[in-house]
Amino acid sequence: MASPKRIKKIKFGLLSPKEIRKMGVTKIITADTYDDDGYPIEMGLMDPRLGVIDPGLRCRTCGGRPGECPGHFCRIELVAPVVHVGFAKLVRKILRSTCRKCGRLLLEEPIKKNYLDQIKLLTKLGQPCDDLVKNVFRDATKVNLCPYCEEAQMDIKFEQPTSYVEGGHKLMPADIRDRFERIPDEDIKIFGMDPKNARPEWMILRVLPVPPVTTRPSITLESGQRSEDDLTHKLVDIIRINQRFQENREAGAPQLIIEDLWELLQYHVTTFLDNEVSGVPPARHRSGRPLKSLSQRLKGKEGRFRGSLSGKRVNFSARTVISPDPNLSISEIGVPLQIATELTIPMNITSRNLEECREYVRRGPNNHPGASYVKRLDGRRVKVIDENREELAELLEPGWKVDRQLQDGDLVLFNRQPSLHRMSIMAHEVKVMPYKTFRINPAVCPPYNADFDGDEMNLHVPQTEEARAEAKILMKVEENILSPRFGGPIIGGIHDHISGMFLLTRGNVTFDKDTALELLKKSEIMDLSEPAGYENGKPYWTGKQIFSQLLPSGLNLTYRSKMCDNCKICKREECEKDAYVVIKDGNLLCGTVDEVAIGAFAGKILDRIIKEYGAVEAGKFLDNATRLAIRMITRIGFSFGIDDEDIPSDAQEQIHDIIMAAEERVKRLIEAYEAGELDSLPGRTIDETVEMKIMQELGKARNQAGDIAGHHLGMDNSAVVMAISGARGSMLNLTQMAACVGQQSVRGERIQRGYADRTLPHFYKGDLGADAHGFVKSSYKKGLSPIEFFFHAMGGREGLVDTAVRTSQSGYLQRRLINALQDLEIKYDGTVRETRGQIVQFVYGDDGVDPSKSDYGKSVNVSRIIQNVTGEEVMGGKSG
């Protein structure tokens, strides 16, 4: 297949009247669009030579049908010239800096030459010369006498948006045009303009190009009435005024009327180009809605540039709700049958796959792994339907193409917005499934930042061999376990995976043979290790052993798990919390597997495996580990309910006492403050000091209450297991549920807003007490009092607002970053350069190391290599 032609460059410039006339297929003279029969009127705005939009008609210029014909420009000959709004300011600058008589730039020859040389140098270097040109205008405006013809210059006043007054006389666009025509080419270059592509007089329009009908299609409403596009409306206005102007001028109307009409024509042309110019009332539709002008079509997020040109729409894609399936591999995706029958992959028929293709065609479009289209040698596409499938299958021969339906094992791209990083689009293997949702392994949720509360995701089917190869090599889920952000794993176990692993490996849980095999059944493990011991003559295995089956042999690792309290003296293997993890030769000897081991964003074991055994092995480990964890947790049964927050009544009393005591202390603080006995902290006022002390006191009380509650909730409590293993939630959440919600805050302070000197009318003015400023004594279980509830809502609302503001701010930040950095690339010499070839870095990141291949930013894990070679652990070097 020949590679398509590449556009090498695009040159920008102004259209000269000559060019406009050349490209315009016709002149428009009537403001009418369609005749009574609904046919476009010739020389009208919908002239059939401009292209066609109505089905059945053919373009009279190129003969194309709607969809084929791109449309053709035509023109309106303006009776009098008008200024192009976009250039109004530039027109003023040029007027001021050129001679009113001879039209030359008001600078002496040597100065001109100097400027010209500088501009040439800058353009050669590819630098912008805006600042230099600014100086040219500044210098030339100051000159009062033309150095060439010695004509005295007059001050030119500019009135928004498009009128110029010279010494009390209004300059008509025609005068300006005449002046500009006199400017020599050499002087134009000094304005930073290119006289070949942009003569200044072309900024004054004498001929208006009319965009083709295809850019301003009219819609037929249900009532059969035609509704024209905004641009057409505007063009109609321009033509009408143009005609009236001509009639008046020919009839010899007084100057006043001519000038009025001229201004009206200027207004319509201005609002055709830009309807948001300051100082010009926007042109409105009959309904009062402002018309959409040309420049508004380009502008902004939904404009042509950002909306249509940078954001493309594609075929071969699907979107639906996602739901979890822990039995899928992380690299798989469950695709609903309905979607799989709709999406296709093109196959080239060769002698080798002829039979296979025949089978697809034979099955037809409604019988799942079938085909929906075939493409014959002459390029005609034939739809496969039940009636012709047998026939078509026999006709197939090498060289034809078949659009085969999606089936198991195909690679597809899967994406969730917002696509903040490259892991937001990854390649998965298709697994066709019943029902209507996409199914994914919950372990791949973190990179997509997905959950299953109704999230929808998109699927794209690569159509060429190259695309599939790229997807397979670069985009597979396994290739993206390590994040290029910090060189650690971003995919890993979540929630139940972690709780399950934790329950399996903590302490010495033992299983008999049946249970052990049952647990490992889904994990592709072929044999079991030697039993840990015998009880009543029956062999048993520990949870740690079962987990070790998943680890690749030869894996060595020591680290401290999440439970570790960072005791001053680490007891290492003898840790009573089982927090010191030792893995020797792929065997978990001691320690508990938790979030730090297999979790997303942390996952030490996972990290080690991927760095020493590669992505595929890591993917397998993840599959096996998550399945084992799910089996474990379903076997044990794991649930959390309201009675899990129950604490004994004496504990409740203790908590009550603690809070009362704290309130008492707060009261005393306030008394001291009011008596003026309180010393302020350095750098703080007394008011701030009391606030801080009260906050401290109440915070302490909440923590104490939490400790008591935590004391009564043991490891048999599901929430505690989740919090400690790092699966979900924290002890703080648990405290809030069981003991005391604590201080509510807005802007990092206690709640201060509300009425004058008080938060709510229930309190005395100036009350500084705990409950008057948002301290919530109750627990979520007990329920909040109305006042507490109100304060809680205040704190909650702040959080919501914060999130909303943050997303928009960080979104814009990212857009700017991407725009600034997107063109940077590593060249073959190792330098980082942008498009112009300018070097940004000589060596990427000072050492040329790819962060996603690094070990948490370190290019080489030296101590690990030394350890592997000598078997000695290097002291001081970080382990693991």
Place this chain on the structure above:
Amino acid sequence: MAKKDTVLALRKRGISSKMAQILCDAGFTLSKLEKASVEDLVKAGITSRNANLIMKNRIRPPTEKSKDMSSDLIDSKLRGLLLPTTITDELQRDLRRIKLTEVQLDKILQMVVDAYERAKVEPCEAVGIIAAQSIGEPGTQMTMRTFHYAGVAEISITLGLPRLIEILDARKVPSTPMMTIRLKDEIKSDRDKVRKLAWEIETTSLLDLGDLSIDLAEMQICIDLSEKPLLQRNISPEEVVERTIDELGVDVRLEGLKLIIHPEQPSYRELLQLVEKIRGMVLKGIEGIERIVIRKEDGEYVLYTEGSALKKILNCDGIDPTKVKTNNINEIADVLGIEAARNSIIYEAMETLREQGLEVDVRHIMLVADMMTCGGELKQIGRHGVAGEKSSVLSRAAFEVTVTHLLEAAIHGDVDELCGVTENVIVGQPIRLGTGDVEPIYKGG
């Protein structure tokens, strides 16, 4: 083949592979080298410094399997490898701690070199996009809370997302400028001297010295100076009077410790304006340093300031100019140059992210910092900086202020070469980046 062996042998002697290649190309063998002089080597195209090095190492390498690995050997072996300094430093540190044979040493070094080669970036990698994503993505997880107390409880500084935006915007002045000043050894542990220095640096206004009251009946302003601050700030009432007259040019009388100031004309407006002037007047100290907090850290006193004035602080006596820190990046660029500003951007951005508990590789931030500074002056990430100065018209038009860019391009007769990402997306052709920058070549017919 013989050449290759010579190169290997030379490398064993701690001569870098590049150097060894040059020597071999110049026709040196091992025996020739032993007889050669420095001059001979220089003739072969080696700098004299390197030549001296080679002269030192050309003799036989130390005998195999020496039990005690001398650090010289490790050093010389390391010198021959093309590794970044971070790795060589770590190797030097760790290898000296353990005993190992030369075979093991060679094995370790080989593995390190292999690992380094493996970790290197591949050509055509679109590192810019990755850097932008790596910094932008955690932005969603950052807090919005502008004020946070870090380290020094008394001084509040902007943190989180607003601070990151501030850094990338290359704002002239950050919303909370702050300096950390360490002091010279002579005074850094002497509390009184430190305090004195702090009073010297901190701006003193009249209001710091006493209470201001407006006497409307007499149309005058009274300031009751108090003894304590005058003493602390080492300023006498007479000096205050003198400075006030200098600054404001009005009539000032001193009655005991009471300062009486008359406006030029006894009008109410004048009076109020004068009060405003007095508020803004700096009597003493460095302008911009609004408040100083002294803290003891590891046995020395450190000054933390609210407000920043790097140039003036560097000229102060008693401070350690090598250890002064400010969070005003533009100031650093002005005073210390663009390279310092680059390092400051990296440091500030890393600290901001680290404080939020977000891990981002330095290399990404380095790239952003380099992009902002590679033109020789600080450029913002955004419309008025990097993104606005791109060569491509279409790319600029697609970013912000679409219409203006298009009109200007027409005037200048600009040409879009279609090299970048956005331009090619807009015209609908493959992007010349990453896998789009390479094409398979078919060999043979």
